[in-house]
Amino acid sequence: MLRGSLEQLARLRAFIAATAPQFGCGAEDVFALELACDEAVTNIFNHVFDDQMGEVQVELWRQDDAVCVTLDYYGRSFDPSQVAEPDLTAPLEQRPEGGLGLYFMRQLMQEVRFEFDAVKGNRLTMRRALGEN
Amino acid sequence: MEITITQAANPKMIAVLHVHGNVDSASYEQFQQTAADLIAKGARDMVLDLGQTPYMSSAGLRALNVIYNSLRDENATRSNVSAGVVKGTYKSPHLKLAAPTKRVLETLKMSGFDMFLEIHHDVPSAVASF
Numbered sequence: 001m002l003r004g005s006l007e008q009l010a011r012l013r014a015f016i017a018a019t020a021p022q023f024g025c026g027a028e029d030v031f032a033l034e035l036a037c038d039e040a041v042t043n044i045f046n047h048v049f050d051d052q053m054g055e056v057q058v059e060l061w062r063q064d065d066a067v068c069v070t071l072d073y074y075g076r077s078f079d080p081s082q083v084a085e086p087d088l089t090a091p092l093e094q095r096p097e098g099g100l101g102l103y104f105m106r107q108l109m110q111e112v113r114f115e116f117d118a119v120k121g122n123r124l125t126m127r128r129a130l131g132e133n
Numbered sequence: 134m135e136i137t138i139t140q141a142a143n144p145k146m147i148a149v150l151h152v153h154g155n156v157d158s159a160s161y162e163q164f165q166q167t168a169a170d171l172i173a174k175g176a177r178d179m180v181l182d183l184g185q186t187p188y189m190s191s192a193g194l195r196a197l198n199v200i201y202n203s204l205r206d207e208n209a210t211r212s213n214v215s216a217g218v219v220k221g222t223y224k225s226p227h228l229k230l231a232a233p234t235k236r237v238l239e240t241l242k243m244s245g246f247d248m249f250l251e252i253h254h255d256v257p258s259a260v261a262s263f
Binding site for chain 1: 158159194198199201202205223225236240244246248
C-alpha cells in the first residue's frame with residue numbers, strides 16, 4: 001500500500017525490484033515494471049488525487065507466462081482512448097510537455113486495462129509476457 | 134537526487150550538470166530548476182552528465198524538453214530545424230548528454246529524444262563537441 005504522494009515512487013520501485021525477480025522476471029522485465037508502475041502511479045497522484053495525499057494498493061503476481069500488476073485506488077475516471085498518442089518524430093520544441101506516461105506503459109506492457117467503479121474503486125491492470133522480450 | 138555543477142571551457146564556457154540519482158516525478162522539478170537558474174545567469178551551452186543517473190521516467194524527459202527549449206537557438210528558424218529533423222541531421226547545438234546509463238538510454242530511445250540530442254560516451258567528449 002502506497003500512502004502519501006510522489007515521494008512514494010522510490011518505495012514503489014524498490015518493492016518491484018525486490019519482488020518481481022521471485023516471479024521469474026529478468027532485469028529487463030523489472031525495469032519495464034518499475035517504469036510502467038512509476039508512470040501509472042504518477043498519473044494517479046497528479047491527475048486523480050490532484051497532488052494531494054492518497055492511497056494506491058499495489059499487487060504483483062505471476063500468471064502463466066506473464067507477470068501482472070494491479071493498482072487499486074479511488075477517484076475520478078478518465079477515457080484512456082482519448083489520450084493522444086505522442087508524435088515521437090516531432091521536434092522537441094513542438095512537443096507538448098508531458099504526455100509520455102501512458103505511451104510508456106503501453107510500450108512496456110502487453111496489456112494495460114483500466115476499470116472504473118465509483119463504489120468498488122478503480123483498478124488498473126497491466127500484464128507483461130515473460131521470455132518474449 | 135543531487136546535482137553538482139562544474140564549468141568547462143572550450144573555449145566558450147559550458148555548464149556541466151552532474152546528476153546523481155534517479156530523476157522521477159518527485160525530483161524532476163529540482164533538476165529543471167537547477168538548469169533554469171544557470172540559464173538565468175547566462176549559461177547558453179550545457180552538458181548533462183547522466184553517468185550517475187540509474188533511472189529516468191517521463192518526468193525527467195519533460196525536464197529535458199523544457200531545458201532544450203530554454204537553450205534553443207533563437208536564430209534557428211523552425212523550417213531549418215524541421216528540415217534537419219526530416220534528414221535526421223538536427224541535434225541541439227546547445228544541450229548535449231554524456232554517459233547515460235543503460236536504462237536512461239532506453240528511455241531516451243523509447244521517447245525519440247535521442248533523435249534531437251547528441252549523446253556522448255563521456256563528459257570530455259561532450260564538451261569537446263561544442
